[in-house]
Amino acid sequence: MINVGVLGATGAVGQRFVQLLSDHPWFNLQTLTASERSAGKSYCDAVNWRLDEPFPESAGEIIVKDTTVDCVKDLDLVFSALPADLAGGLETAIADAGVGVFSNASSHRMDVDVPLVVPEVNPDHLGLIDVQRDRGRDGFIVTNPNCSTIVMVMALNPIRNRSFSDVRVATMQAISGAGFQGVSAMEIYDNVVPYIGSEEKKMETEPLKIMGRLDGSVIQNAGFSVSASCHRVPVIDGHTLAIWADVKEEPDLIKDDFRNYRAPFSGLPTQPTKSIHFFDKEQDRPQPRLDRRRGDGMTVSVGRVREGLRFIAMGHNTIRGAAGASVMNAELAVSKKVL
Template sequence: MINVGVLGATGAVGQRFVQLLASHPWFNLQTLTASERSAGKSYRDAVNWRLDEPFPESVGDIVVKNTDVNSVKDLDLVFSALPASLATNLETDISRAGVAVCSNASSHRMDEKVPLVIPEVNPDHLGLIDLQRDSGSDGFIVTNPNCSTIVMVSALNPIKHHEISDIRVATMQAISGAGFEGVAAMSIYDNVIPFIGSEEEKMENETQKIMGTFDGSQIISAPFSVSASCHRVPVIDGHTLAVWLGVNASVEELKNDYRNYRAPFSGLPTQPDKSVILLEQEDRPQPRLDRNRGRGMTVSVGRVREGIRFIAMGHNTIRGAAGASVLNAELIVSKKYL
């Protein structure tokens, strides 16, 4: 078993990490960290459990530690649910201490030597780990993308062999993406908020890195343009995206690509049977009906039509956050980096 911990274990994404790792067949969850006010308490006493899954009693007695290098230096791997302001320096320090970091934070996503990975899309980008290890430490950082980026790029993966010239996307993002305290009730009820700080830039820049080419020493960005408009809507979980493509393919060709798509590998515990599924009903996908497909790890695509236009939807705190990071870690283990 590989000994792991979660940084920021009491927040929205941290709780998802704990839920996914509590009975994981490969990872032994033994360390949970949080703020000073939670440190020293048992996890069951420190956390206000808000997920729709039952509290995992097997980790309830773990004593929460401070979020620092000393708390995790004896682990093989940590999962980071930290805000970017804390993650920037701490994740670097942890990796330099010889511990692998799988991060959901945005701090290092665009670093030249840090892989920004969706396992089904760009597993070869893990080659950047070797460049990080050239510094002499066994530790490294691997990041997963922004939650909306993951949904969109996953939906593009089955059709990426066609020539894409530009991507335009409008998002309808769930409130859980802002954390438990992120959006005030009076702001989101009966409303749509047409701005999410830094979200549009993340989608534009991260997509080009993920869909770029690794030449053995660097990532060469994808050649197409990306334009995003991001919006918060009163949905609890599940980000919905309307995507317009400049692509050299017909609607029927794209639908057949989706129908026939299979992930390039199998056998990872968190991997769903279908990473991407095409829904042919004219009014799908919908967050309430489709977000939990594949235990929250499947991205649903629908309304592929002339234009070329389609709708993509995925669970933002599972496929778009904690689940993505756990799947990255499983890929890392399968590729013998740990």
């Protein structure tokens, strides 16, 4: 078994990490960290469990530690659910101390030697781990993208061999993406908020790195541009995206791409049977409430493919779009024997 820990284990994404790792066949969840006010308590006493999954009793008696390098330096891997303002320096120090860091935070996503990975889309980008090691780092950092970015690049992946240079996207993002305290009821009830801080910039830059080409030790960005407009809507879980791309082929050909798509590998514990679920006939799907838990929350659903090219994509933002993405990145790294 591979000994792992979760940084920031009491928050929304941290709880999702704990849920996914508590009975993982490859990873032994050994260490949980949080803020100073939670340190020293058992996890069951420190956390206000809010997920729609039973509390994992196997994690309940783990004593929560303050988030420091010393408390995780004996682990093989850590999963980071830290806020970006704390993650940058801590993740760097932990990786320098010889531990693999799989981060959901945005701090290192655009670092030139840090892979920004969605396993089905760019598994070869894990080669940047060797670049980090060649520069003297004993551990490494691997990041997963923003939650909406993941849904978008997953949905674009089946058609990436088609010619397109301009992608436009409008997001309808669930409130869980802002964390437990992120959006007040008075702000979101009976409302749509047409702004999410820094979200549009992430969606316009991260896909170019993810869908780019690893050329030796550097990523050559993909040759298309993205224009994004991001909105918070009164949905609990599940981000919905309306996507436009300047693909010239007929919709029937694009539908075949989605129908025939298969992931480039299989056998990872968190990997869904189908990475993409395509709604061929239903005009009113995907919908968050009906479709977010497909593939245990790891499947991205696509529908309403029309000329233009226009289509809808939807995925679970805290599973596929956050903790699940990071866990699957770690599984991919283990399968490629990079540890």
